[in-house]
Amino acid sequence: MPSVVLDDVTITRADGTSVPAPSGTRFSVPRRVLRLDDSEPAPAPEQVPGAGLREGDRITGPTGDVAVERVEPLDDGLVSALVRGDDDTRERHLIAADRPVKLAPAQDGAQVDEVEASGLAVGEWVLIDDVPIQVASVPEVHGGRARFDVRDQDGRLSEVELDERLLLTRISGTPTPQPDGPAVPPAEPERITAVDLPDGMPTGRVRLRTDQRRRLLDLNLDATSSGATPEVAQAAARLRARRELSAEQMQALAAHLRTLAADESVPAARRRALARTAGWIEAANARLEGFPPPPHDPGRPGPERVYARNLGMGDVIALPGEDGTVRFGAVTATRAVKGFGLHQVHIRHEDGSVEQRVLPDGVDLWLMPDLPADLPVPPAEFTREHVTADRIGVGDIIRWDGSDFTDPVVGQVLAVQRKGGEFAELRLYEMTRVTRTPRCTACRTRRWTGRSG
Numbered sequence: 510m511p512s513v514v515l516d517d518v519t520i521t522r523a524d525g526t527s528v529p530a531p532s533g534t535r536f537s538v539p540r541r542v543l544r545l546d547d548s549e550p551a552p553a554p555e556q557v558p559g560a561g562l563r564e565g566d567r568i569t570g571p572t573g574d575v576a577v578e579r580v581e582p583l584d585d586g587l588v589s590a591l592v593r594g595d596d597d598t599r600e601r602h603l604i605a606a607d608r609p610v611k612l613a614p615a616q617d618g619a620q621v622d623e624v625e626a627s628g629l630a631v632g633e634w635v636l637i638d639d640v641p642i643q644v645a646s647v648p649e650v651h652g653g654r655a656r657f658d659v660r661d662q663d664g665r666l667s668e669v670e671l672d673e674r675l676l677l678t679r680i681s682g683t684p685t686p687q688p689d690g691p692a693v694p695p696a697e698p699e700r701i702t703a704v705d706l707p708d709g710m711p712t713g714r715v716r717l718r719t720d721q722r723r724r725l726l727d728l729n730l731d732a733t734s735s736g737a738t739p740e741v742a743q744a745a746a747r748l749r750a751r752r753e754l755s756a757e758q759m760q761a762l763a764a765h766l767r768t769l770a771a772d773e774s775v776p777a778a779r780r781r782a783l784a785r786t787a788g789w790i791e792a793a794n795a796r797l798e799g800f801p802p803p804p805h806d807p808g809r810p811g812p813e814r815v816y817a818r819n820l821g822m823g824d825v826i827a828l829p830g831e832d833g834t835v836r837f838g839a840v841t842a843t844r845a846v847k848g849f850g851l852h853q854v855h856i857r858h859e860d861g862s863v864e865q866r867v868l869p870d871g872v873d874l875w876l877m878p879d880l881p882a883d884l885p886v887p888p889a890e891f892t893r894e895h896v897t898a899d900r901i902g903v904g905d906i907i908r909w910d911g912s913d914f915t916d917p918v919v920g921q922v923l924a925v926q927r928k929g930g931e932f933a934e935l936r937l938y939e940m941t942r943v944t945r946t947p948r949c950t951a952c953r954t955r956r957w958t959g960r961s962g
Contacts, residue, residue, distance in 0.1 A: 555612055559588040559604035567613040568592070570602065574613035578814065582606070595871075597777035597819045616871035619682035619849045626655040627673040634680040636867065637669060639853060641680060641846055648673075662848060678867050684848030698732035703746040711926060712753035713797035720822050721786045722748070724779075730765070741765045759794035763787045778819040781808060785823050785879070799924030801903060807878030817852045818845075818870035827875040828856065828866065837877060838864065901925060 562568070566577040568590075575592035578599070583589055590602045604610060629635065629644045636642075637659070645658040645666060655673040660666050662684055671677075706712060717725065730737045730745035737745070744758035754762070766787035770780045784806070791803050812827070820826065824840045838856035841863065845852055850870045857863050868874070901907060901922055909918035 556609040557612060558606065559590075559608050559610055560606035562588065562590055562604070562610060567615060569611045569613045570600075575600075593814065595816065595818075597815050598773065599777075619680050619851055619869060621678050621680055621851065621867045621869070623676045624679045625673065626657075626671040626675045626677055629655075629657065629677070629679075634682075634684070634849070636678040636680065636846070637671075639844070641684065641849060680846075680849055680851065680867075682849060685850075698729055698734060700729075700731045700749075701733060701742055701746050703750045703752055704743060706755055710755055711797060712755050713759070713793055714753050715748065715759065715790055715793045717786065717789055718822065721782070721789065724782055725766075725786055728769075730762075737765060754793075756794055756797050759790050759797065763790040763794065766790070776819070777815070778821050778824075781824065782821050784808060796902075797926070799903070799926040805879075805881040809876070809878050812875045812877055814873050815876040816870060817854065817868035817872050817874055820852065820854055820874070823879065825877040825880050826856065827877055839880060 557566070560582065562577050562580045564577060564579060567574055568577060569575075570592060573594065575594050577590055578593050579591040581589045583603075586606045588604045588606050590604055591599060592602055593599050624633075624635070627648055627650050629648050631644055631647060633644045634641050635644065640661070642659040642661050645660045648655040648657040650673050653673055654670055655675075656668065656670045658666055658668050726745070726749055728745070729735055731742050731749060735742060738761065740758055740761035744754055744762040747754055747758065748762075764787075766783045769775065770783040770787065772780070775783075785808070788803065788806055794800075795802050815824075815826075820840050820843050822840055822842065825837060826840060827835050827837050830836045836858060838858040840854055841857050842855040843852055846867065852868050852870060854866050854868055855863055856866065903922055903925060905922045907918070907920065907922060
């Protein structure tokens, strides 16, 4: 095979990077590894030109290392790169196609796998009762039980005994030092006082999950320095005092949260949580005013990538199952594994089962559109139940044998509105119903008032 000795040769690797070959190297001619033109050498392996960026690359941007999600060539020698930061905030960068871009190292982080208790080795870290501990002695197996010493992150020794075939989550890596002592909480701001609403004004309770309520109160919208409108500040103050809100307060608070959720400078996980909380408040307002619930908001038109560190309650993610199929589930709890850059995530699947996964902070996951609220399963047969007025909802078919009408009231409820103030001794509910007869399912609409007890 003919060969030739060349100088000033650049070798292009399969991954697209280029390196200079030593001067005077002999090459076989048929091999297509030569650049025989006189163009400038490609950037060093730790750099790529803007036109050479690919999805999945990590580059160093003005605000830190970011991941490239999409690259689109533009006119005038420019490239548009959609990048994602560690908090899942997305930005679009315009880069010259021939400009070298510095590549950032891959994210470091612990990895996890499973190991039987009898197969542990000294020095390995495992999760036991959701706490990372280090194996301090070789397991002694007897009668199907494995007994060994462990050391926690503070250096304290103890002994554990487990089933020898019990699968444990093993962590590769060394824990990073943690700051001594708990973080100093910020000083409490000066807050406004919840003001009583006018007598007779309809009010309702906003039902929020514990995490939603805590996140909403942490915004300190009722602080005198918050800058929120008086309506929003009063709504936050009444929520903190666990009091009911008026329709106007619910609308103002929901609109304020929607505005915060639209701010692209806010971390993506917080924006998603704010939007969901706003949806719950809007649903409470609809119940108060007797309107149908607002339409389901999926939050996003399609799947998008997120890091495990940014998951929150209510997020719907796709994960590969043990059989290789993809399963969808809603996140019900998350907790950081101290010192290892890992997150424990609890996922509730469609069949009601709850799965626990331990994921590295920087692992890529697919975030799916939010699921609608679970619909109640109707009974197999018609059931009759005696309820008080406060338990009646839109869509219920009711019969009222009160003294206000000569004949019993029978029909489907179209709207429910509570009357009177929140401290009224007797709570009244005004309901609009549709009369049902064998010939007509919506012949007459009529309002009537029922008591809650």
